[in-house]
Amino acid sequence: MAIEHIILGIISLVPCSGYDMKIEAERGSLGMLSALGFGSIYPRLKQLEEDGLVEIQQIETEGRRKKVYELTAGGWRELARWLKEPPAFPLPFRDDLLMKMLFWGAAGADRTALIEHLRARREESIEVLEYLAEWQKSETAFIDEYGMLVLTYIKTRLEAEIAWIALATTQLEGPPELPVHDTQWLAVLQKARRTKALEQETNS
Amino acid sequence: MAIEHIILGIISLVPCSGYDMKIEAERGSLGMLSALGFGSIYPRLKQLEEDGLVEIQQIETEGRRKKVYELTAGGWRELARWLKEPPAFPLPFRDDLLMKMLFWGAAGADRTALIEHLRARREESIEVLEYLAEWQKSETAFIDEYGMLVLTYIKTRLEAEIAWIALATTQLEGPPELPVHDTQWLAVLQKARRTKALEQETNS
DNA sequence: AGTTCCATGTAACCCGTTACATGATTAC
DNA sequence: GTAATCATGTAACGGGTTACATGGAACT
Numbered sequence: 001m002a003i004e005h006i007i008l009g010i011i012s013l014v015p016c017s018g019y020d021m022k023i024e025a026e027r028g029s030l031g032m033l034s035a036l037g038f039g040s041i042y043p044r045l046k047q048l049e050e051d052g053l054v055e056i057q058q059i060e061t062e063g064r065r066k067k068v069y070e071l072t073a074g075g076w077r078e079l080a081r082w083l084k085e086p087p088a089f090p091l092p093f094r095d096d097l098l099m100k101m102l103f104w105g106a107a108g109a110d111r112t113a114l115i116e117h118l119r120a121r122r123e124e125s126i127e128v129l130e131y132l133a134e135w136q137k138s139e140t141a142f143i144d145e146y147g148m149l150v151l152t153y154i155k156t157r158l159e160a161e162i163a164w165i166a167l168a169t170t171q172l173e174g175p176p177e178l179p180v181h182d183t184q185w186l187a188v189l190q191k192a193r194r195t196k197a198l199e200q201e202t203n204s
Numbered sequence: 205m206a207i208e209h210i211i212l213g214i215i216s217l218v219p220c221s222g223y224d225m226k227i228e229a230e231r232g233s234l235g236m237l238s239a240l241g242f243g244s245i246y247p248r249l250k251q252l253e254e255d256g257l258v259e260i261q262q263i264e265t266e267g268r269r270k271k272v273y274e275l276t277a278g279g280w281r282e283l284a285r286w287l288k289e290p291p292a293f294p295l296p297f298r299d300d301l302l303m304k305m306l307f308w309g310a311a312g313a314d315r316t317a318l319i320e321h322l323r324a325r326r327e328e329s330i331e332v333l334e335y336l337a338e339w340q341k342s343e344t345a346f347i348d349e350y351g352m353l354v355l356t357y358i359k360t361r362l363e364a365e366i367a368w369i370a371l372a373t374t375q376l377e378g379p380p381e382l383p384v385h386d387t388q389w390l391a392v393l394q395k396a397r398r399t400k401a402l403e404q405e406t407n408s
Numbered sequence: 409a410g411t412t413c414c415a416t417g418t419a420a421c422c423c424g425t426t427a428c429a430t431g432a433t434t435a436c
Numbered sequence: 437g438t439a440a441t442c443a444t445g446t447a448a449c450g451g452g453t454t455a456c457a458t459g460g461a462a463c464t
Binding site (some may be wrong): 221223224242243245247250267268269270271316359 | 410415416417418419
Binding site for chain 3 (some may be wrong): 128
């Protein structure tokens, strides 16, 4: 996702220092989308300066030293160019919980741990929702028409997820169900293979 | 997300070769969650074998050579241990489209390109949905109770996304709106800074 | 005979994260 | 005066992706 462009994007909103970017990138909806560390920011900022896309606007010597960066004409153009470039479709999903669920049959029938995972996920989702609601009200939050749509997206998605968790939990609290689609009897075979492997070890 | 555990998970469903894993990891809902390449699989498979979590079950010499791996007792235990471990919350979202939307104000009022991005995204989402529906019907698809919940999750999410795209498109096709929340007049300042930077260049 | 597919592997590279190092300023 | 915060940077590490290399089998 080209961290360079995130940096250009942040500066385009407000000229700032590398430190400010890190702070800014942790706040609000941008914080939901990125995860910038200092180790990524400073070297790239240097590179961007060499490439002539950003320049140091001022160095605040009152109080602390601070390099405030601003976009050059080239920077504005590069940002616009990137924005118009077709964005990549977000695949794979890379979701630990879903991945574990796919393989849960190998866990040996322990459904309670999975229900606990879902409960924890629900709490975290709610926390994120609350955080965003709080952030939206804050003085420094900047939300334009586009940002509002992003916020709506995140909220919709998290709420849909919470609804799905309720559904999944209800089902998991009920009795185990047979595989929906298993023409090769993999579930049965799996159970047998697992038992065999664990027994063999005990015997040796 | 520990590729090792994905490998263990795949083998737990059906003993197979490194090549088979790659194929399997591209199919169905697992394909939506992972992106395994040969460069990741083979070295790790070797490592897992050294660690005693998997073992070569057989080498098919009829026709092609093929190392079929199976889990050891330790492998089954390690898989179960990982499954019970609390999964990480999927943040940041890492979504190119949303990231671009956050910075779209810097694009200079071109809304048509963004509408095109949304249209493309919608098509890709629909394709994924159709692919999953097709896969579900296939002979070799394995879907147990947990896998079904994952499928439901993916479908719900994609459908919610498509609905959101419709909403966003409708709004973007209308007239531009003023920022919802901008106490520092950043939008106005941004426009001025951009114009100034681009003009300065022309003059020099 | 040539191409595609099956099958296994290695090496280089890019990228991001983590940890480390430094120092000045403000707050307690 | 000492802890926390502001502020900038470097170095090492780990992890995954891409490209490369090899070779046999099956298909056309």
